[in-house]
Amino acid sequence: MKPILEVNNLTMDFGGLRAIDHLNISINKGEIAALIGPNGAGKTTFFNCITGIYTPTGGDICISPDGGTKERINGLKPNVVTRKGLARTFQNIRLFNSMTVLENVMIGCHPVTKSGVLGAIFRTRATQAEEKLIVERSYAILEKIGLEMYVNELAVNLPYGAQRRLEIARAMATDPFLLLLDEPAAGMNPQETLELDELIIKLRDEDKVSILLIEHDMKLVMSLSDNIHVVDYGKKIAEGGPEEIRNNPLVIKAYLGEEIDA
Amino acid sequence: MIVNTEIKKSFLASAWFMFLTFPIMVIKVNTVSDTIEWRWMNMVGVGVGAFFLSMLWRYLLVKKEMGGKKEKTDKPSLLQTVLGQRRFAIPALVILGIFTLVFPHLFSMYQTNIMISALIYVMLGLGLNIVVGLAGLLDLGYVAFFAVGAYSYALLNLHFGMTFWVGLPLGGLLAGCFGLILGYPVLRLRGDYLAIVTLGFGEIIRLVLENWNEFSYGPSGIANIPKPSLFGLDLSLDHKTIYLFYILVALVIFTIFVINRLQDSRIGRAWIALKDDEIACQAMGIDKAKTKLRAFALGATWAGMGGVIFAAKTTFINPASFTIWESVIILCTVVLGGMGSISGVIAGALLLILLPEYLRDFGEFRMITFGTVLVLMMVFRPGGIVENVRKTYTFKR
Numbered sequence: 001m002k003p004i005l006e007v008n009n010l011t012m013d014f015g016g017l018r019a020i021d022h023l024n025i026s027i028n029k030g031e032i033a034a035l036i037g038p039n040g041a042g043k044t045t046f047f048n049c050i051t052g053i054y055t056p057t058g059g060d061i062c063i064s065p066d067g068g069t070k071e072r073i074n075g076l077k078p079n080v081v082t083r084k085g086l087a088r089t090f091q092n093i094r095l096f097n098s099m100t101v102l103e104n105v106m107i108g109c110h111p112v113t114k115s116g117v118l119g120a121i122f123r124t125r126a127t128q129a130e131e132k133l134i135v136e137r138s139y140a141i142l143e144k145i146g147l148e149m150y151v152n153e154l155a156v157n158l159p160y161g162a163q164r165r166l167e168i169a170r171a172m173a174t175d176p177f178l179l180l181l182d183e184p185a186a187g188m189n190p191q192e193t194l195e196l197d198e199l200i201i202k203l204r205d206e207d208k209v210s211i212l213l214i215e216h217d218m219k220l221v222m223s224l225s226d227n228i229h230v231v232d233y234g235k236k237i238a239e240g241g242p243e244e245i246r247n248n249p250l251v252i253k254a255y256l257g258e259e260i261d262a
Numbered sequence: 263m264i265v266n267t268e269i270k271k272s273f274l275a276s277a278w279f280m281f282l283t284f285p286i287m288v289i290k291v292n293t294v295s296d297t298i299e300w301r302w303m304n305m306v307g308v309g310v311g312a313f314f315l316s317m318l319w320r321y322l323l324v325k326k327e328m329g330g331k332k333e334k335t336d337k338p339s340l341l342q343t344v345l346g347q348r349r350f351a352i353p354a355l356v357i358l359g360i361f362t363l364v365f366p367h368l369f370s371m372y373q374t375n376i377m378i379s380a381l382i383y384v385m386l387g388l389g390l391n392i393v394v395g396l397a398g399l400l401d402l403g404y405v406a407f408f409a410v411g412a413y414s415y416a417l418l419n420l421h422f423g424m425t426f427w428v429g430l431p432l433g434g435l436l437a438g439c440f441g442l443i444l445g446y447p448v449l450r451l452r453g454d455y456l457a458i459v460t461l462g463f464g465e466i467i468r469l470v471l472e473n474w475n476e477f478s479y480g481p482s483g484i485a486n487i488p489k490p491s492l493f494g495l496d497l498s499l500d501h502k503t504i505y506l507f508y509i510l511v512a513l514v515i516f517t518i519f520v521i522n523r524l525q526d527s528r529i530g531r532a533w534i535a536l537k538d539d540e541i542a543c544q545a546m547g548i549d550k551a552k553t554k555l556r557a558f559a560l561g562a563t564w565a566g567m568g569g570v571i572f573a574a575k576t577t578f579i580n581p582a583s584f585t586i587w588e589s590v591i592i593l594c595t596v597v598l599g600g601m602g603s604i605s606g607v608i609a610g611a612l613l614l615i616l617l618p619e620y621l622r623d624f625g626e627f628r629m630i631t632f633g634t635v636l637v638l639m640m641v642f643r644p645g646g647i648v649e650n651v652r653k654t655y656t657f658k659r
Contacts, residue, residue: 053541079544096535099535100654121524
């Protein structure tokens with residue numbers, strides 16, 4: 001199977017600090033992959049490089065959504081990357097707080113719609129149809145994610161778990177082929193985490209998106225992931241299925257430290 | 263217990279005020295008889311006044327905090343609920359419409375002229391509302407576009423004899439272009455930095471107009487700018503003013519129409535998203551540069567059209583009309599009225615322009631009143647007169 005995202009020798013330097021060091025990661029279609037590692041390992045930096053917030057110092061990031069020709073997306077602007085089909089959520093929730101829940105998802109529809117200023121002023125038939133489509137699509141996404149009871153609520157008034165799910169809903173509205181989730185379970189209670197687990201699988205099965213998530217909740221990671229990539233100090237130290245990773249001495253060392261011989 | 267400490271604080275405040283104002287309010291040198299007069303009654307007055315004002319201030323603050331705890335929801339105000347209902351909204355609009363139509367015939371020319379100024383500011387406020395209220399770009403040089411509009415009409419008329427009706431769209435267009443010119447270099451800036459750059463831009467435009475004598479006739483300005491004509495009829499000055507009033511009303515209605523449609527459109531939502539969170543906005547596939555430039559250009563276009571009307575109204579313009587103070591006033595109308603809310607900005611503009619005008623009798627005190635109103639508004643109602651309420655959608659399911 002051909003990978004839909006292929007990252008080769010990705011390097012990111014901040015001045016003298018090498019946050020990511022020749023990292024290779026590839027994600028297959030329909031896969032749920034996890035990126036784990038201790039704090040400061042460079043996981044979020046990796047996301048920021050892929051989604052265009054940072055321009056990597058070196059290496060290649062290539063996508064091929066339909067398994068066809070590869071396209072290099074290094075250094076593209078974040079909005080262009082999103083239009084190419086990579087959507088993300090943020091570790092520290094970044095919702096549009098002065099807008100309602102529905103409008104937040106409607107913003108996500110931005111890349112798949114195109115009406116402009118004149119269309120909005122004259123409210124042409126095309127604009128009206130598009131607007132109707134946006135509302136319906138957004139509502140359908142909210143229903144799927146289970147937030148339809150909050151439709152007209154301001155995003156800022158939502159409970160924490162719901163805000164995290166709204167971020168996923170908003171990302172799904174951009175119609176991605178790969179969803180990048182940055183600590184989706186952070187701050188959730190066990191019940192909410194369980195629901196999140198089901199939601200992610202549902203998105204993969206029903207919407208045919210592949211998922212790459214950063215997560216610290218090992219129970220969630222182990223139960224969800226087909227493939228786990230472990231990074232430490234910007235380098236990949238292990239890759240494999242949950243069972244493999246659980247028993248990998250390098251991973252244990254990175255998380256728990258080395259055993260000292262007596 | 264709380265009351266005690268509040269009284270104590272107010273007492274200290276009044277004592278401090280008495281001390282501060284002691285040299286100017288109490289001591290007076292009588293230059294005729296070379297003696298010093300001690301006006302102790304003034305001191306008592308200051309003390310009692312400061313004490314009560316301080317108490318009132320504290321009382322209102324406590325009340326506000328209590329209110330804040332009780333309801334943190336974003337319920338629309340009473341006025342908004344009433345106006346939201348069709349059977350109240352339509353008669354209200356009809357009455358407002360009739361009042362506007364007969365206004366210049368009911369009141370004197372003086373009143374009509376004041377109203378014209380106020381309506382120009384309504385237009386400017388609504389235009390700036392796109393930039394500040396919707397897109398969240400703090401623009402302190404907005405008056406520059408106003409000046410561009412005014413000068414383009416004045417100069418085009420002077421050199422090419424262009425009429426008002428040609429000048430109006432051209433002035434808007436030129437100002438819009440200047441919006442793009444300013445917008446482009448400041449794309450990466452936000453917040454305070456953006457404010458400073460726009461402030462500088464506003465001053466540059468004013469200084470150029472002031473010093474480039476060959477082009478803009480410098481500080482002496484341009485006179486004899488014609489008012490708009492009605493099918494070439496020869497109207498009296500009064501009738502011209504009334505005509506201009508109606509044109510302006512029509513333009514304000516047009517502005518409201520456009521902005522109302524924009525703010526709930528795909529573009530409007532992109533602006534609000536940009537204001538809320540720039541990074542998330544880009545991650546949603548919104549082109550930051552395009553969205554910002556659109557806001558700048560559209561806002562500037564309205565300022566330009568306002569400028570054309572201003573030039574036609576006063577028939578004389580010079581750089582002194584386009585100082586930073588104007589930018590500040592326009593910004594105040596937006597913030598005071600309620601960022602992003604159309605009715606709020608209109609109310610804010612009318613209040614800010616009409617109030618100082620009608621308070622002329624109070625002479626020196628009018629600016630103090632004006633300042634006090636601003637401070638009190640921002641402390642007790644930071645969302646503005648009419649807070650912006652987001653559109654709600656209903657679903658049958």
